[in-house]
Amino acid sequence: MIEQLAGSWNYIIVIILMMTGLFMVIARANLVKKMIGLSIFQTSVFIFYISLGKMAGGTAPILDGNPDTLYSNPLPHVLILTAIVVGVATTALGLALILRINEAFGSVEEDEIIAAKASQSLARPKRPTSEAAE
Amino acid sequence: MVSLVIDIFLLALLVLIAVMVVRTGRLYAVIVMSGAYSLTSAAIFVNLDAVDVAFTEAAVGAGISTVLFLAAMAYIPADEKPSQNRNFLAGVICIGAGALLLLAVMDLPSLGDAMAPVHQHVAPRYLAESGSALHIPNVVTTVLASYRGFDTLGETIVVFTAGLGVLMLLAGATRTNRVKADNRKTAAKTAKPKTNKPKTAKPKSATKTARTKA
Amino acid sequence: MNQNPVFRVVAKILFAPIIMFGLYVQFHGDFGPGGGFQAGVIIAAAFILHALVFGLQAGRQIISARVNLWMMVLGVTIYGAVGIVSMAKGGLFLDYTALTGSVGSGQHIGILVVEFGVGLTVTSVMLALFHAFAGFVEDRDK
Numbered sequence: 001m002i003e004q005l006a007g008s009w010n011y012i013i014v015i016i017l018m019m020t021g022l023f024m025v026i027a028r029a030n031l032v033k034k035m036i037g038l039s040i041f042q043t044s045v046f047i048f049y050i051s052l053g054k055m056a057g058g059t060a061p062i063l064d065g066n067p068d069t070l071y072s073n074p075l076p077h078v079l080i081l082t083a084i085v086v087g088v089a090t091t092a093l094g095l096a097l098i099l100r101i102n103e104a105f106g107s108v109e110e111d112e113i114i115a116a117k118a119s120q121s122l123a124r125p126k127r128p129t130s131e132a133a134e
Numbered sequence: 135m136v137s138l139v140i141d142i143f144l145l146a147l148l149v150l151i152a153v154m155v156v157r158t159g160r161l162y163a164v165i166v167m168s169g170a171y172s173l174t175s176a177a178i179f180v181n182l183d184a185v186d187v188a189f190t191e192a193a194v195g196a197g198i199s200t201v202l203f204l205a206a207m208a209y210i211p212a213d214e215k216p217s218q219n220r221n222f223l224a225g226v227i228c229i230g231a232g233a234l235l236l237l238a239v240m241d242l243p244s245l246g247d248a249m250a251p252v253h254q255h256v257a258p259r260y261l262a263e264s265g266s267a268l269h270i271p272n273v274v275t276t277v278l279a280s281y282r283g284f285d286t287l288g289e290t291i292v293v294f295t296a297g298l299g300v301l302m303l304l305a306g307a308t309r310t311n312r313v314k315a316d317n318r319k320t321a322a323k324t325a326k327p328k329t330n331k332p333k334t335a336k337p338k339s340a341t342k343t344a345r346t347k348a
Numbered sequence: 349m350n351q352n353p354v355f356r357v358v359a360k361i362l363f364a365p366i367i368m369f370g371l372y373v374q375f376h377g378d379f380g381p382g383g384g385f386q387a388g389v390i391i392a393a394a395f396i397l398h399a400l401v402f403g404l405q406a407g408r409q410i411i412s413a414r415v416n417l418w419m420m421v422l423g424v425t426i427y428g429a430v431g432i433v434s435m436a437k438g439g440l441f442l443d444y445t446a447l448t449g450s451v452g453s454g455q456h457i458g459i460l461v462v463e464f465g466v467g468l469t470v471t472s473v474m475l476a477l478f479h480a481f482a483g484f485v486e487d488r489d490k
Binding site: 009024030047070071072080084089095099110 | 138141142145146148149152153155156161164165168171172175178179182183184185186187190191194195198199202203206207209210211214215217220221223224225227228229231232235236239240242244245246247248250252253256257260261264265271272273274277278282285286289292293296297299300303304
């Protein structure tokens with residue numbers, strides 16, 4: 001029982017983290033917290049992949065010339081390595097959208113944005129800052 | 135055995151940080167905690183033999199990503215407002231989905247199982263060939279750049295495109311905006327010395343006006 | 349931007365070593381942990397540190413917005429060009445062995461150049477992201 005729990009501990013934690021991230025995305029109205037919830041979700045998937053690639057008694061996949069050495073699986077490492085950098089780029093894109101939303105509606109809370117959108121009767125949002133001043 | 139204990143402890147720490155992130159309303163604290171979350175997960179990656187991934191996660195997640203969030207926070211209200219309560223609905227969805235996923239975990243091979251399907255297919259070939267044919271010790275680099283070079287080309291293009299998207303959204307790198315910016319620049323040149331000085335105070339006051347106006 | 353002498357001195361001392369470490373990670377990626385993605389982020393971190401302490405304008409004097417954009421494009425182009433060259437030499441797209449004709453040297457050169465392209469793109473994209481966020485209002489007010 002303990003053995004089995006230790007063997008799947010990583011996966012259990014991954015699921016808890018994943019659901020925590022999903023909970024943040026659904027339950028929190030603040031867009032920044034939604035983004036952070038997404039990145040928690042994302043990191044949990046990273047940990048899942050890396051856990052799959054782990055080999056018992058293995059070491060990092062950097063060859064040392066000894067034919068008896070066991071190595072962990074390098075393939076998940078490659079996939080996740082690139083996913084992390086792509087992840088930060090897409091997170092930045094989401095943040096940029098949040099800044100623009102904040103500029104157009106004066107809020108980053110989902111409820112307020114929906115209310116503002118309804119009161120504007122779905123018209124194209126006016127930019128409150130520099131463009132009006134021109 | 136030691137590595138397993140470290141693994142269990144760090145993962146528990148990760149859950150603790152995640153729960154604290156959910157419960158905190160001050161966004162600056164949340165962002166710093168998500169940096170700590172990234173650093174902890176980098177430690178987990180080292181423990182799971184993924185040194186390259188840990189390297190990237192520590193540099194990107196704890197470094198660049200935190201800096202970007204903090205830079206964006208200069209324009210966004212610092213506190214989360216209490217909102218319509220959707221905790222119950224979200225909780226039901228998450229617990230339901232989590233229970234289903236836990237059922238699926240029963241079928242997964244246990245951590246580190248050498249007979250797991252992941253270790254059977256292409257990975258042994260990569261590990262064997264990288265040393266004997268290519269003479270490059272870091273197998274992650276060979277798989278990244280050579281065996282799966284096409285993937286990496288795509289990923290690089292995704293990073294590039296996301297960067298372009300942010301530039302278009304924030305720096306106004308579109309054609310129509312460039313004309314406007316040129317006009318603005320010539321107009322601003324006459325009154326330039328005034329606008330450049332109070333740089334530190336500027337972002338905050340600007341967001342305040344944006345907020346009050348809306 | 350920041351007048352505190354501790355920040356300024358520490359930033360000046362750290363700037364060059366961080367870039368050197370980034371270059372080490374970039375070109376030593378074949379033998380140890382590292383590669384274009386990590387190196388790009390580390391080198392960008394050096395420039396971000398500089399911009400945080402000395403101000404965005406000082407950062408833009410080192411690498412202007414225009415140069416930064418061209419660096420982004422150049423990185424992806426270098427990567428794609430390696431594929432085109434290997435096709436011109438009679439191999440498949442991104443088949444590095446065709447670059448020199450032998451597996452050992454061809455793969456080495458191909459991986460090095462490709463990783464350099466990745467590093468260039470990641471550095472400049474991260475730098476552009478930081479400047480876009482930090483200089484958001486300033487750019488609009490001009």
